[in-house]
Amino acid sequence: MIHNPVLRGFEPDPVILRVGDDHYIATSTFEWYPGVRIHHSRDLVNWQPLGGVLDSKRLLDLTGVPDSGGIWAPGLSYADGLFHLVFTVVDTYAEGWKDLPNHVTTAPSIEGPWSDPVPLHARGFDVSLFHDVDGRSWLLNMRFDWRPGRESFAGIEIQEYDRKTQVLLGKPRRISVGTAAGVAEGPHLYRRDGWYYLVHAEGGTGYEHGAAVARSRDLFGPYEPDPAGPLLTSRHDPSLELQKAGHCSLVETITGQWYAAHLTARPYGERGRCVLGRETALQHVTWTEDGWPRIMGGVPAVTVPAPALAPAPVPPQPATDPFTTLGPLWSTLRRPATPDWVSPSQGRLRIRGGQSPAGRRAPSLVARRATAPNCFFETELTFAPGTPDHLAGLTAYYNTRNWHYLYVTADDRGSPLLTALTCAAGQLLTHPVSVPLESGQPIVLRAELDGPVLRFSYDVGGGLRALALDLDATVLSDEHADEFHNGQLRVLGFTGAMLGLWVQDLDGAGGHADFAYATYQESRP
Structure with a gap:
């Protein structure tokens, strides 16, 4: 199937x-x-x-x-x-x-x-x-x-x-x-x-x-x-698991069977927000005697009979990436992954700091897609910030106006600390988190999606410690990202939640951060 x-x-x-x-x-x-x-x-x-x-x-x-x-x-x-x-x-x-x-x-x-x-x-x-x-x-x-x-x-x-x-x-x-x-x-x-x-x-x-x-x-x-x-279409039935169905293209297999690839989404609740964005599904297509293509019931099914083709399994993607290369699951924001700012090698991904979270020319964000409502993303960061203008950490990201960020920075005295920040519809929200760190001390950072809730945790030795924050994961959705002013479109939401490694160098000092690995794993609710 x-x-x-x-x-x-x-x-x-x-x-x-x-x-x-x-x-x-x-x-x-x-x-x-x-x-x-x-x-x-x-x-x-x-x-x-x-x-x-x-x-x-x-x-x-x-x-x-x-x-x-x-x-x-x-x-x-x-x-x-x-x-x-x-x-x-x-x-x-x-x-x-x-x-x-x-x-x-x-x-x-x-x-x-x-x-x-x-x-x-x-x-x-x-x-x-x-x-x-x-x-x-x-x-x-x-x-x-x-x-x-x-x-x-x-x-x-x-x-x-x-x-x-x-x-x-x-x-x-x-x-x-x-x-x-x-x-x-x-x-x-x-x-x-x-x-x-x-x-x-x-x-x-x-x-x-x-x-x-x-x-x-x-x-x-x-x-x-x-x-x-x-x-x-799914428009007439909000109870369907696959919503927003449309944008089809057709293909005929070598055995003469037809299928449609189409866009779909999985909301949290009926007509709720779609944190995972718009996804791709396949449906079986038959042809009527008078020559019209049909999908059963005209609605998207979760399980569909597979074509009469020999099974061709593909190697599973490993949960942990040791960064020998930057593989096909990774994407970078608004600029290609060139050696001047991102360089993978055995056991380390070095990212040079880029623009602020609002910057649209040279941000330094390397991210992968969230693919399940329940999943976690973890990395180990080594970073030596010198001022509050140096930031590096882990983000759950939708666009420049909607994200959550767990990061290492420095206070006014230059002492490193761990803290967290949210941006929702362009409004910054600071969180009551301030964990003192030693300069250059490796720290494990984790983000966990639990349906509509996002939780951060960290480890500086002695095991993971959860921050006392239940963050709204649904700000990372198409529905939340759409913005209108007096009926005029300002911002569209067409992407989906990304989990990534983010570094800012706001004073242009040329700072960088090293990430030892990244683990992404789906988990059961």
Whole structure:
């Protein structure tokens, strides 16, 4: 059986692709490096993380992008012996504007090397490529209309793309405005039995989210919506374990079975906050006699029959990382993991201090996704702060405006101490924690997620000691992160809880911190 979500934690907007016996899922990464995470499977049951594609500033520059800006909904396809990746880098999305440059890069292997990105257009986002049987290719996207009083989601566009010259041809044409659910986005196009099938997301990315299908005999339409309604949604049943279901892409296995990869979320309580962010699930797809794709009941199932493929288990990820390298589970915030600020070696990850928690140019945060409601994250830190401007420790992080931080710093006399700080919707909250330390003394730090509660503990010898704090873990959620002012969007929440190693050097003295290991482990509630 397939057990959903197959990609747990912050893994949204999946696009699934098969090349031979290999299946790949690419997901959005927003302000995190490497951009566009890839997972691989031979059987759709077992998935191995391969890391991110866009791993350098040559391929992706995230300097200064807003929270939940950056990479939105990539498109992954294969033609001419090359993987084609199209992606949007969202530089602006608030106050009624969106700056949406789209690019394409190619590689002979999913591991690369990836070519220099070529700009395409900036009219919309959620780009994908469709390669037709006649050898021509087409770029799809949603069209964004900035004009006040207009519907900003202005329909699904298509434009011819020349794979050899990597340029767009002709003019874009609108082929659909979606259904009455509105907010048509995330388009993918498929051809089967002489029909073109347009699969797109609708209803927004929250609890009204869904996926719709329309078809046409002609590439440019008109496209007829499926008379049975949405292909997939959770909007009508808040009791379902998997909520926010939508943003589908389809794949046919080598044995002729069809599956849909889709976005989903697991809230704490009915229509509650989703600390783990938006995740990726798979559903089995059948076809009706008159040629419509169907998911059983049109709702997401937690367990799904696996395809008739040979089992292909993957090696389990070890709970403890000794930092011989920085592996595919790790991400860095807004800048790639370059040796000038982060360097793994046997038994140590050295991180040079970066900007403040509000900084969007050069923060020093190395983090991994929280994947279960109950889990813990632990590290051993060696750090010698000289002033209150030097900080290093462990964080449970959502974005620059929402995080919890257990860290070592120095007081006004230069004496080191352990303390804790929270930021919720941009407001700082100090906690009554002050544990004196010896300079350079190793200290074990731990964060434990217990559903909606976060707890910190530490060990300077003699065992773990819990801080007398029950922190609100739900500030690390999409729902809490969304901010509006007088009805105008200010901040979006599109990511999920990250657990990480964070270092600040606010006086520019060049300080660093050493982390001996990091352990992440899921635990039972």
